[in-house]
Amino acid sequence: MLKKILAIVTLSLALVSPSHAVLTIEITQGVSGASPIAIVPFAWVGNGAPPQHMHAIVAADLQRSGFFQPLPEQDLVARPHDAKQVNYTNWRALNVDHLVVGRMQAMPDDTYQIQFQLLDVYKQTQLAGYSFRSRKADLRRTAHQISDIIYKTITGQPGAFDTRIAYVTVTQNAKKEKSYRLAVADSDGHNEQIVYESKHPLMSPSWAPDGQRLVYVSFSRGRPEIYIQNIVTRQFERIVAFQGINSAPVFSPDGSKLALTLSKDGNPEIYILDLATKKLSRVTRHYAIDTEPAWMPDGNAIVFTSDRGGSPQLYRVAVNAQGATGRAKRLTFEGGYNARGAVSPDGRYLAMVHREKGRYRIAVQDLKAGHFRILTDARLDESPSFSPNGSMIIYATEDNYRGVLAAVSVDGRSQQRLSLRTGDVREPAWSPFKSRQ
Amino acid sequence: MRKSLITILLAGLVIGLSGCQFKPVKEPGEEGEQATQAEQEGRYGVVEGGPLDITALDDPNSPVAKRVVYFPLDSVEISMEDRDTINAHARLLSSNPDVAVVLEGHADERGTREYNLALGERRAKAVEQLLVLQGVGQNQIQVISFGEERPVALGHDEEAWRLNRRVEFLYSGY
Numbered sequence: 001m002l003k004k005i006l007a008i009v010t011l012s013l014a015l016v017s018p019s020h021a022v023l024t025i026e027i028t029q030g031v032s033g034a035s036p037i038a039i040v041p042f043a044w045v046g047n048g049a050p051p052q053h054m055h056a057i058v059a060a061d062l063q064r065s066g067f068f069q070p071l072p073e074q075d076l077v078a079r080p081h082d083a084k085q086v087n088y089t090n091w092r093a094l095n096v097d098h099l100v101v102g103r104m105q106a107m108p109d110d111t112y113q114i115q116f117q118l119l120d121v122y123k124q125t126q127l128a129g130y131s132f133r134s135r136k137a138d139l140r141r142t143a144h145q146i147s148d149i150i151y152k153t154i155t156g157q158p159g160a161f162d163t164r165i166a167y168v169t170v171t172q173n174a175k176k177e178k179s180y181r182l183a184v185a186d187s188d189g190h191n192e193q194i195v196y197e198s199k200h201p202l203m204s205p206s207w208a209p210d211g212q213r214l215v216y217v218s219f220s221r222g223r224p225e226i227y228i229q230n231i232v233t234r235q236f237e238r239i240v241a242f243q244g245i246n247s248a249p250v251f252s253p254d255g256s257k258l259a260l261t262l263s264k265d266g267n268p269e270i271y272i273l274d275l276a277t278k279k280l281s282r283v284t285r286h287y288a289i290d291t292e293p294a295w296m297p298d299g300n301a302i303v304f305t306s307d308r309g310g311s312p313q314l315y316r317v318a319v320n321a322q323g324a325t326g327r328a329k330r331l332t333f334e335g336g337y338n339a340r341g342a343v344s345p346d347g348r349y350l351a352m353v354h355r356e357k358g359r360y361r362i363a364v365q366d367l368k369a370g371h372f373r374i375l376t377d378a379r380l381d382e383s384p385s386f387s388p389n390g391s392m393i394i395y396a397t398e399d400n401y402r403g404v405l406a407a408v409s410v411d412g413r414s415q416q417r418l419s420l421r422t423g424d425v426r427e428p429a430w431s432p433f434k435s436r437q
Numbered sequence: 438m439r440k441s442l443i444t445i446l447l448a449g450l451v452i453g454l455s456g457c458q459f460k461p462v463k464e465p466g467e468e469g470e471q472a473t474q475a476e477q478e479g480r481y482g483v484v485e486g487g488p489l490d491i492t493a494l495d496d497p498n499s500p501v502a503k504r505v506v507y508f509p510l511d512s513v514e515i516s517m518e519d520r521d522t523i524n525a526h527a528r529l530l531s532s533n534p535d536v537a538v539v540l541e542g543h544a545d546e547r548g549t550r551e552y553n554l555a556l557g558e559r560r561a562k563a564v565e566q567l568l569v570l571q572g573v574g575q576n577q578i579q580v581i582s583f584g585e586e587r588p589v590a591l592g593h594d595e596e597a598w599r600l601n602r603r604v605e606f607l608y609s610g611y
Contacts, residue, residue: 201586203550203554203584204550219583224554224582224584244558244580245554245555245582247551248551248554261555263555267558267562268558289552289555289556291555292551305549311511312511312549312552339552340549340551353548353549355548360548380546382548401593
């Protein structure tokens with residue numbers, strides 16, 4: 001059995017460039033079965049201090065995944081920066097499985113040449129080796145790409161370090177006026193950019209599959225209406241503003257449609273909106289509350305929350321462009337409250353908000369095998385969102401009644417927390433892989 | 438949930454009818470006792486009361502001075518006392534057809550945000566239904582839900598949650 005390491009490890013990451021660290025990350029639960037890896041500080045060829053500590057960003061990424069246990073920097077027995085300089089016997093003595101070495105060189109055109117090698121300590125071979133040319137502003141991103149290569153080479157699964165998260169922050173000034181912001185940051189909380197700001201509530205951000213647009217609900221005109229915004233150009237467009245509530249929008253996997261909740265016909269129902277033709281197709285017909293649609297990855301079914309059975313539970317209904325093509329089938333039976341489903345990218349897992357003894361936790365159900373597992377243990381956990389590689393779930397929780405983000409691995413082994421310096425942060429949405437192209 | 442909706446509809450009907458011309462119908466058991474007590478305190482009079490002038494909105498002693506009603510967790514049930522408040526607003530609105538009200542529905546912080554947005558709307562619509570049953574024009578009422586996004590009590594305990602599960606009556610200019 002795995003033993004939980006409850007010691008809190010605060011990463012050096014936040015210290016590297018505090019000017020951009022709006023969100024800071026701490027590992028609240030590590031894994032003792034994680035694979036030991038040594039990441040040697042990259043050799044620096046240039047004047048002054050290196051513009052980024054690439055090894056620290058990579059080490060923090062790998063540690064956050066829960067699959068790796070980076071060796072503390074002071075325990076490094078040597079500081080090679082090339083495979084040819086490595087004495088494998090020394091590293092074997094430290095029980096390190098893998099070793100990462102590299103160098104970064106300042107080039108005359110204000111770019112940086114970065115190369116790294118991933119080495120197998122026991123087989124004494126190179127598993128991966130790459131070279132990058134980056135501008136200064138892109139160095140953190142290059143480090144995340146290195147992390148993705150290491151993660152994929154060793155685990156066989158794609159990494160999700162070079163991705164982003166969108167979230168909502170709420171701050172209050174001295175006059176008690178609230179400010180709602182829609183923000184996008186790197187998956188490690190750095191490089192936060194404010195996409196939209198309002199004194200009116202803002203909720204339910206969700207990514208388009210192109211990774212360039214967000215759909216969300218804004219109360220900027222006094223009631224909940226749906227907007228799509230391009231995060232690069234910042235241009236936004238009001239998409240849906242019917243009478244009643246316009247809420248819970250999510251892009252279809254092919255990006256051509258939205259599933260959303262409208263109460264224009266009397267009470268909340270799920271609809272599909274074709275973004276090109278603006279044609280609406282109604283999916284649910286029930287006097288109960290039907291809301292919080294989530295697409296299955298093949299786009300042929302929608303999971304949604306309904307209290308048609310007397311308490312909020314998750315249902316699945318097959319859909320096509322005309323609406324529902326079958327009857328809704330209830331998916332959840334554990335307890336009296338299961339809501340806001342999120343489906344893993346491979347369609348296997350369904351994450352949700354599950355109430356147990358008056359507390360709201362993130363739970364996950366294996367849609368194939370049926371297993372149900374509660375992953376978190378706080379009082380008010382909500383808004384689960386899968387990483388695009390399906391390994392982690394980011395969600396909203398609280399720390400001393402302040403909204404913070406947290407992430408947990410789908411197997412529950414690894415947990416981490418992302419805190420904003422001030423105010424509340426909530427409703428995280430993890431971007432698709434394509435967010436940076 | 439369905440049962441409670443029906444209960445409200447029935448209760449609304451009862452109040453609606455009594456608001457027209459009949460004496461309030463007493464229900465058996467606890468609720469009947471409450472009604473009797475309320476009657477003794479004179480609060481039940483609003484059901485049979487005549488038209489309320491628009492100036493009542495400025496009168497702190499008027500029954501329409503109360504502009505918020507509260508709900509149990511994950512429920513749209515309205516208490517007898519809050520029905521009195523709704524009845525008073527119904528009198529005001531039905532005797533002043535050019536006055537409009539916004540019913541703003543809210544939920545506490547527990548549960549998911551989108552579901553709570555729907556729940557806030559359902560609460561506001563339950564109040565709307567009672568108003569319409571008593572002769573208030575549909576065109577006088579606008580329903581808006583804020584879900585859990587606009588709490589009035591910022592705490593995280595039962596008392597704060599109770600205050601946040603609410604429908605507010607908003608009159609333009611009052």
